Amino acid sequence: MEPMINIALRAAREAARHIVRAYDRPDLVKTTEKGTNDFVTNVDREAEQIISDSIRKTFPSHAITGEEGAKTEATRDSDYHWVIDPIDGTTNFSRQIPHFCVSVACMELGKLKHGVIINPITQEEFIASRGRGAQLNGRKIRVSNREKPEGGLFASAGSYRHDRFEGHSKTVAALVNAGGNYREPGSAALELAALAAGRIDGVWMHNLALWDIAAGCLIVQEAGGLIGDFEGGLTHLKSGNLVAANPRL
Incomplete structure (x- = not known):
């Protein structure tokens, strides 16, 4: 295993331990609304600080971007950029639904x-x-x-916003009419991980941020999956719109 993935894994594990302690003490979790159906907790910020501090300690020249505001610019001699989502699935976490994750990606x-x-x-x-x-x-x-699609299991993320719900509903209806099964569990990164592990057969996602999908996209690709945007291009990391599945679909 390469040194950089070891650092990422160590940082994510440390954050995960902190999150579990808070999960077991919901009275200590303070939730605020960032936007419509978009929440953040004090634990998100604490976990992000843990990850960014760990990465910065080992790689002080690298750029870091976190969902909750962590920001470090790269020095001139560094080509690396870390992207952090401390809790992908904050709503699930805040309601003690055990479907959320820590997501850390490194780009060169x-x-x-x-x-x-x-x-x-x-x-x-x-x-x-x-x-x-x-x-x-x-x-x-x-x-x-x-x-x-018949008999397959598919998932989506980012469809909760009212401005895209009608189109999303039509997609779900078409999938179900083709014999597919549908879920939206609430964590884009974990849905991509489930695709990579063969637990689900395809995903589509709307207007997500880089930190939501970066680690998951690489894991899917390295597990043999294909990913693209809604037009069949490769702008998904920038647009946040993606479709991913195994190559046979």
Whole structure:
């Protein structure tokens, strides 16, 4: 395992432990609304600080961007950029629904290099490094081999906003009419990880931020999945709109 993925894994594990302690003490969790259906807790900010401090200690020249405001500019001699989502699925976390994760990605010259996703409750650790495959708790994972939507399981994220709900509903209806099954569990990163592990067969996501999808996109690709934007291009990391599935679908 490369040193940088080890650093990412160590930082994410430390944050995950902090999150679990807070999860067991909901009276200590303070939730505020950032926007419509978009929440943040004090634990998000604390976990992000843990991760960014850990990365900064080892790689002081690297750029860091976190969902909750962590920001460090790269020095001139560094091509690396870390992208952090301390709790992807904050609403689930704040309501004690055990479907949320820590997501950490590292990019080199704008390309995904390493990705780590940890579910603090189940202790599942999904990791990938470019060109080295994807793993779940030390075991190689691959996307499913399903060839048709019929009987398949699909998930989405980012569809809760009113301005895109009508189109989303039509997509779900078309999928169900084709014999597929649909879920929206509430964590984009974990849905991508589930796709990489072959647990679900495809995902589509709307207007998400880079920190929501960066680690998951790399893990899916390294597990043999295909990812693109809604027009079949490769702007998904910038637009936040993506479709991903195994190659047979």
